[in-house]
Amino acid sequence: MSAALATLAATVLVGAAPAGAAPVWTTVAPGVTYRQYDLAAAAGTARAHVLNVDLGHGRVRLGLLYPGAVAARARLSSLADARRAVAGINGDFFNISETQHPGVPATGASVGPAIAEGRVLKGAVPVGQRFGPELPPGTGTEAVVGVDTGGRARVDSLSLSGSVSALGRRLTLRGLNQYALPENSIGAFTSDWGGVARTRAVCGTDTDRAAPCATRTYEVTVRRGQVVSASARPGSGAVAAGTTVLLGREAGAARLRTLRVGERVTVRYGLDSASSAAYRFAVGGYPVLAGGRARAGLDTRVTAVRTAVGIGAGGRRVYLFALDGAAAHRTGLTVAEVAAALRALGATEGFSLDGGGSTTLVTRAPGAARVTVRNRPSGGAERAVPNGIGVFTR
Template sequence: MHRRTTTRSVLAALGAFGFFATAAPAQAADDPDLRLSAGTETAPGIDYRSFTVAASHGSVTGHLVTVDLTDPHVTTDLLYPGAVAARDEVTDMADAAGAVAAVNGDFFNIDEAQHPGVQPTGASVGPAIADGRELKGAVPNGQRFGPALPPGTSTRDVIGVGVDRRARLDSLELTGTLLTPNESLPLDALNQYAIPVNGTGAFTADWGTPSRLRATCGTDTRRAAPCSTDVYEVVVRHGRVESASAGIGGGPIARDTTVLVGREAGAQRLRELSVGEPVQVLHRLDARGVVPLKFAVGGYPIARGGQPLAGLDNVTAAGRSAAGTGDDGKRLFLLSLDGNAETSAGLTIGELAALLLDVGADDAVNLDGGGSATLAVRTPGATATTAVNRPLGSAERPVPNAIGVFSRP
């Protein structure tokens, strides 16, 4: 499997993004390791095909959806089960939203074995934007789940599509403030399962119902570190402090309410607020790109500008999901491998980057893999999506979010 040298030849073999519902399997002339099946146009501008590729650990079977974002029928968005701290199967989220195709999204808070009595929240690692609405910020790098980050990347990295209908990799930085009559206090987290040490986090109705206690566990560099013993919680309703407590709670949050949770210095700042005091909670996610993102999901960057990133693992093979952008953001690629070791050997992250470049991506991210890896497609004539890959295990794993692709009249 070659790197960038085969990308354009593969595209040429595919007819430069033509849809080949009846064509013979496509294969790059100078890349015998990669074999792509004939394409199926699942909807205008949305092409699905399977593939096999020879890799370091053996033969790999996978599935690819290629999306033409210039097609006026195509739209994209983040799929999620109505709350940040909730999970559902990709096919269920896709069908509920009416998506034609979807791939699982970000890594998430799946386990809390090191914190007895603390339940995992199911919330994702990185930032999230759905239909232009900012849902959450990124946890500290040391609090993430998933493989070690490549140099120069962080939990703030995302893949998304802007209001200009162009896909891109970006980074989303939370800027937040708590305004009181006497001072401006920092806000360090938004609907996150981990608040930075000495920080303050805001939880809104978008969070869901799980306990917010997990947000006070670990440190910025060590996820397994003990939970903080210096915490405080303040409930702000209709712009005023309604209640305060040394205990961290859970349960649903009303739309007119924001719950503030502080740890260490952040807890001390919250203790200075009084019941009835006005507090204005301000927050936004700042992107590097100028064009606002319509949707965004956290992703682990593996390629930029047509080249794989340095420091990618080339040893451990696994079933994986990924997404990429190409043709100056006019194309979006969604990819997932079979997770059954009997039929697919898996790819290293380095090989995954090379594969995304081979099929036409310029920039790409690794998404959650293993038992989470799921690519759902609604084939022509079907009334629901099907997981076209074989997820690890006997059934789909519920996940917090997914990238959805839609075909509108």
């Protein structure tokens, strides 16, 4: 650990507690506790809000919070209340704006892969198409944090695998419910996508998010295993259950043109993990701590309000970490300082989520029917987000 990280790890100050007092954790639910405390950082004092989640407790689990569609957003408090979560934090970075492409609507869809209740929702956009700060060296948009089917939290990588098969032909699928498809590829959109137009998916390139939209596109609608329609342009509107829309750009569009209305088609897809683990839930972001050490190349200059996840005790302990956005604390932390703060909590693995105006942590007070926002969002109010991590108790 660098001298700067070691210094931060040693300067955790307890907020609203007498000098020298031990940190005070309050119980949210059996197996879930919460506290806030101050961190003396390079740019000033930051205030952290932390949930300590014991996944070894038989009544506690984590899950994905989202509005029921990939291309949709809602306030974290509303998402938590709708699912009866006792606590939660915001999730992945997302397609928040489209100023470079006039007339093309921002989708609100997240950057990385997503899994909810064991069901694959989406794949990762190309690295050059992501929204958010610069990634640490050696990381990409396929990185996730989640909980596997054995109940252990993990940091991992999920890559899309898929195909479109018709009359002995096999086309590779390189996108699933993504706001950006790789160049020359074919992507699939299902009922999980939502009603936002699919136009954004063919804009930009693998290295430049602001590049013009592709002019060579083709879209095929498959219903109950049969091609029912085709179009030269990306469409809009919700995709019905039992229906898959295949959208191609450049060479991918040319390959889709070989499919004919009435032809039988089989579409298959899944997410393959680097660790071979299967996941109950997963959400995108990027790793900052591995094996108890900060990842190489973490930013040490830019401070911001941030959200992160720490994992300890072999995946049985999870720390959901969010900074306060009040004026007195808005300078926040660097990514390197976040890694040190997670390690100081007891984490050996750490993962950064969307920050800034998105950073939100909620908990339900004992006996309350709804959650309360514990940190003060830097924008003055909750920002609508595409997803989050919910804490649930039986």
